[in-house]
Amino acid sequence: MSTKNTSRRTFITDAAKTTAAVALSATVLPSFANIIAQKSSTSVLGIPFSQRPLPYGYKDLEVAIDATTMEIHYSKHAATYAKNLNEAVLAEKVDINSVSLETLLGKISKYSPKMRNNGGGHYNHELFWQSMTAKSPLKPEGKLLAAIEKDFGSFEAFKTQFTDAGKSRFGSGWAWLVLNSDKKLIVGSTPNQDNPLMDISELKGTPLLGLDVWEHAYYLRYMNKRPDYINNWWNVVNWEVVAQRFNG
Ligand code: MN
Numbered sequence: 001m002s003t004k005n006t007s008r009r010t011f012i013t014d015a016a017k018t019t020a021a022v023a024l025s026a027t028v029l030p031s032f033a034n035i036i037a038q039k040s041s042t043s044v045l046g047i048p049f050s051q052r053p054l055p056y057g058y059k060d061l062e063v064a065i066d067a068t069t070m071e072i073h074y075s076k077h078a079a080t081y082a083k084n085l086n087e088a089v090l091a092e093k094v095d096i097n098s099v100s101l102e103t104l105l106g107k108i109s110k111y112s113p114k115m116r117n118n119g120g121g122h123y124n125h126e127l128f129w130q131s132m133t134a135k136s137p138l139k140p141e142g143k144l145l146a147a148i149e150k151d152f153g154s155f156e157a158f159k160t161q162f163t164d165a166g167k168s169r170f171g172s173g174w175a176w177l178v179l180n181s182d183k184k185l186i187v188g189s190t191p192n193q194d195n196p197l198m199d200i201s202e203l204k205g206t207p208l209l210g211l212d213v214w215e216h217a218y219y220l221r222y223m224n225k226r227p228d229y230i231n232n233w234w235n236v237v238n239w240e241v242v243a244q245r246f247n248g
Contacts, residue, residue, distance in 0.1 A: 048096070049085050049122055051078060052129070060134040064232040066221045074129065077216050081121030081193070088115040105197040116200075120193035124174055127210050133238035140239040144246045151185040158187065159234065162211070165189040166230045172214040175230075178205035179246065189213075208245045209237065 054074060059067040089096060092111055094104065101123055108116045139155055140148060152158035158177075166175035169189040178186050178196045181204070188203035190196065195210070196203045211233060218229035 049082050049089070049101070051082050052126060054129055056132070056134050061132055061236045063134075064132075064229070064236045065218070069216075069218065069220045073212075073217060074125075078121070078125040078129075081118045081125060084114060084118040085122045088112060088118055102197055105195065106199055108198045109200050116198070117193050120195050120198065123197070124193055124195050124210055124212070127207060128212050130241055131209055131238055132236045133241075134236065136234075136236050137239050138235070138237075140243055142243065144239070144243040147185055147246065152187075158185075161187045162209075163227070163230050166211050166213045167227050169213050175211040175213060176203060176207055177209040177242070178203060178207055180205035206245070209242045 051074070054070075057067075058070040058074070061070060088094075088111070092115060094111075094115075101119060104111070104115075105119055105123060108119060111119075139145065145155065148155055148158045152161060162175055162177060165187050166189065169175060169191070171191065173189055173191045174193075174195065175189045176187065176196055178188065180186050185208075186203075186205065188196070190198075190201055190203055194201050196205050196207050211230065213226060213230070218226065222229040
């Protein structure tokens with residue numbers, strides 16, 4: 001009899017959790033629109049931070065990044081950031097009904113190193129995967145191209161500045177194209193998994209394009225030659241997605 005009662009209680013608890021998770025997902029999803037679309041059904045610990053599927057296959061970016069690197073990077077490194085972010089959110093009792101990931105990053109100094117490293121790690125990688133395509137137009141057009149030419153002099157000058165930002169970032173980090181609060185495009189880099197949304201970041205603004213320059217992103221093919229990785233990466237940039245972020 002006690003077994004029966006226990007299993008019934010378990011069932012009721014599980015059903016309540018499922019209902020709560022569905023309700024949570026419906027509430028949270030709109031605040032993550034465009035950049036971080038979440039699915040609570042595949043999330044860890046019932047909290048909706050999870051990886052979107054890649055918009056291409058592991059082999060499809062081989063002109064720049066080999067398939068093994070893509071697979072390990074997405075399914076191991078980035079997956080771990082999502083898992084650890086869920087743990088941090090749970091441990092620090094963040095009410096994700098009322099705060100988006102972007103908002104949380106904006107006051108990251110109030111949270112633990114685990115939240116900073118993994119909140120940044122999850123955001124940065126989700127942005128990174130969407131910023132690449134096997135069918136790159138190789139350069140932007142329209143309003144984004146005009147803004148780049150205005151703020152950097154030319155598209156080539158922008159590429160040189162961005163490449164230099166990635167090359168000169170000491171150790172692990174990211175290079176960024178950012179729209180700052182003066183609506184000006186700027187280039188810079190951040191250490192580790194920090195990003196320009198964070199209150200602790202020197203480089204601040206809305207990230208439009210980010211490049212992972214951690215060794216795990218390129219070492220199998222390029223070993224010590226980070227500049228070669230960056231030069232080849234220009235061949236897979238999804239300028240249409242970057243333009244959508246700029247126009248939004
Ligand atoms: Mn990475």
